[in-house]
Amino acid sequence: MTVTRFAPSPTGKLHIGNIRTAILNWLFARSTGGTFVLRIDDTDVERSEERFVDSIRADLAWLGLRPDAEVRQSQRTALYELRFEELRAAGRIYPAYESQQELELRRKVLLGRGLPPIYDRAALALTEADRAKLEAGGVRPHWRFKLDPGAIEWHDLIRGPQHFDAATMSDPVIRRADGSWLYMLPSVIDDIDHGISHVVRGEDHVSNTALQLQMFAALGAEIPIFAHAALLTGAEGKLSKRLGSLGVEHFRDEGIEPQAIVALLARIGTSDPVEPFANPAPLIAAFDFSRFGRAPARFDEAELAQVNARIIHQLAFATVADRLPAGMDQAAWEAIRPNLTTIAGAADWWHVIEGPVEAAIDPEDRDFLATAHRVAGAIDWAGDPWHALTGALKEETGRKGKPLFLPLRRALTGLDHGPDMAALLPLIGRDRALERLAPS
Numbered sequence: 001m002t003v004t005r006f007a008p009s010p011t012g013k014l015h016i017g018n019i020r021t022a023i024l025n026w027l028f029a030r031s032t033g034g035t036f037v038l039r040i041d042d043t044d045v046e047r048s049e050e051r052f053v054d055s056i057r058a059d060l061a062w063l064g065l066r067p068d069a070e071v072r073q074s075q076r077t078a079l080y081e082l083r084f085e086e087l088r089a090a091g092r093i094y095p096a097y098e099s100q101q102e103l104e105l106r107r108k109v110l111l112g113r114g115l116p117p118i119y120d121r122a123a124l125a126l127t128e129a130d131r132a133k134l135e136a137g138g139v140r141p142h143w144r145f146k147l148d149p150g151a152i153e154w155h156d157l158i159r160g161p162q163h164f165d166a167a168t169m170s171d172p173v174i175r176r177a178d179g180s181w182l183y184m185l186p187s188v189i190d191d192i193d194h195g196i197s198h199v200v201r202g203e204d205h206v207s208n209t210a211l212q213l214q215m216f217a218a219l220g221a222e223i224p225i226f227a228h229a230a231l232l233t234g235a236e237g238k239l240s241k242r243l244g245s246l247g248v249e250h251f252r253d254e255g256i257e258p259q260a261i262v263a264l265l266a267r268i269g270t271s272d273p274v275e276p277f278a279n280p281a282p283l284i285a286a287f288d289f290s291r292f293g294r295a296p297a298r299f300d301e302a303e304l305a306q307v308n309a310r311i312i313h314q315l316a317f318a319t320v321a322d323r324l325p326a327g328m329d330q331a332a333w334e335a336i337r338p339n340l341t342t343i344a345g346a347a348d349w350w351h352v353i354e355g356p357v358e359a360a361i362d363p364e365d366r367d368f369l370a371t372a373h374r375v376a377g378a379i380d381w382a383g384d385p386w387h388a389l390t391g392a393l394k395e396e397t398g399r400k401g402k403p404l405f406l407p408l409r410r411a412l413t414g415l416d417h418g419p420d421m422a423a424l425l426p427l428i429g430r431d432r433a434l435e436r437l438a439p440s
């Protein structure tokens with residue numbers, strides 16, 4: 001049974017990077033008939049805010065990524081306490097008393113000597129008496145997880161074989177002196193408790209994984225499978241600051257549909273093509289970590305806009321009806337849909353249908369349009385008025401191609417481009433068409 005989790009910290013809104021992580025977790029869970037858990041990582045009481053929890057939920061709902069369960073770390077501290085005590089009793093967690101400044105100084109000294117800035121485990125050398133003395137002096141300890149020496153290895157579903165040497169890593173601080181938790185250990189405790197089978201996240205977490213693998217082992221748990229996705233870069237190929245500020249609100253304002261975001265983010269950085277899927281079923285069916293590459297995935301807003309337009313061109317009237325201008329029916333939607341890049345753009349074409357339109361008539365076309373007006377009054381409007389009109393005009397005036405079509409389009413819509421006139425003209429209707437063709 002596959003269980004994935006998306007574990008954002010509610011210290012801000014979701015941005016394109018963590019939206020992608022959510023999408024990958026959701027797609028993989030759905031592709032395997034598994035479960036997708038939303039875990040709110042709100043152990044940092046100072047920086048976590050309820051409004052961000054709400055916006056994370058709302059963003060996932062808008063994207064169509066429905067979690068099967070939601071859990072919050074702030075409600076699970078009793079379990080963390082329990083497992084902390086177990087690890088402490090087993091000698092895998094130890095108190096340390098250095099201040100930030102002291103640690104910083106030691107780091108600088110090591111770096112200055114060209115050595116890796118690894119914590120020297122001075123706290124492990126303290127005797128019971130040393131600790132009692134420090135604590136009597138008002139120093140409260142923070143807590144570190146003691147790494148086992150040796151190689152740390154795993155097979156990453158995206159990155160392949162991974163190798164770290166514990167000797168090159170510092171024992172991670174897992175709990176602050178005030179008793180609050182850092183992200184590392186609670187995440188492992190939750191992954192175990194929730195039976196997470198696959199941890200899917202960004203490659204910025206790779207070195208955390210090395211540390212966390214030892215925590216899984218120390219807690220006697222089976223180790224989940226890991227997949228670390230390469231980071232996103234901007235269109236220009238560089239890690240851009242802008243990506244961190246792009247969230248659901250921005251895309252919604254730009255008229256981007258959630259399906260476009262899912263379709264694009266599911267495929268960038270993979271060997272599969274980006275395709276405009278209005279329904280995620282094919283993305284779910286074809287989801288495969290082995291398609292993901294290790295090179296950064298390029299996120300291009302222009303590409304997103306293109307995918308968005310191609311998705312809009314497929315959307316059924318019923319799915320968009322409540323977002324269209326009042327009165328706009330299925331025939332109108334289907335006529336203008338191929339010309340839209342956003343659904344909001346439907347209003348502009350609706351205005352072209354309803355009028356009034358303003359048309360700049362070329363003096364050379366006046367006679368032609370006067371003829372058109374007469375012919376339009378005589379044709380059968382119930383059938384295919386555009387072909388009836390243009391067919392009769394061709395016969396009568398000898399015009400064909402652009403000189404035939406363009407003046408009509410201009411007079412009838414006020415524009416040189418737009419939806420297929422054969423679909424548009426019945427919507428404009430006889431009365432409005434005659435009015436627009438009438439000599440001024």
Ligand code: GLU
Binds near residue numbers: 007008009200201205
């Ligand atoms: N709260 C962590 C983050 O947002 C979770 C990382 C993880 O997936 O374990 O980076």
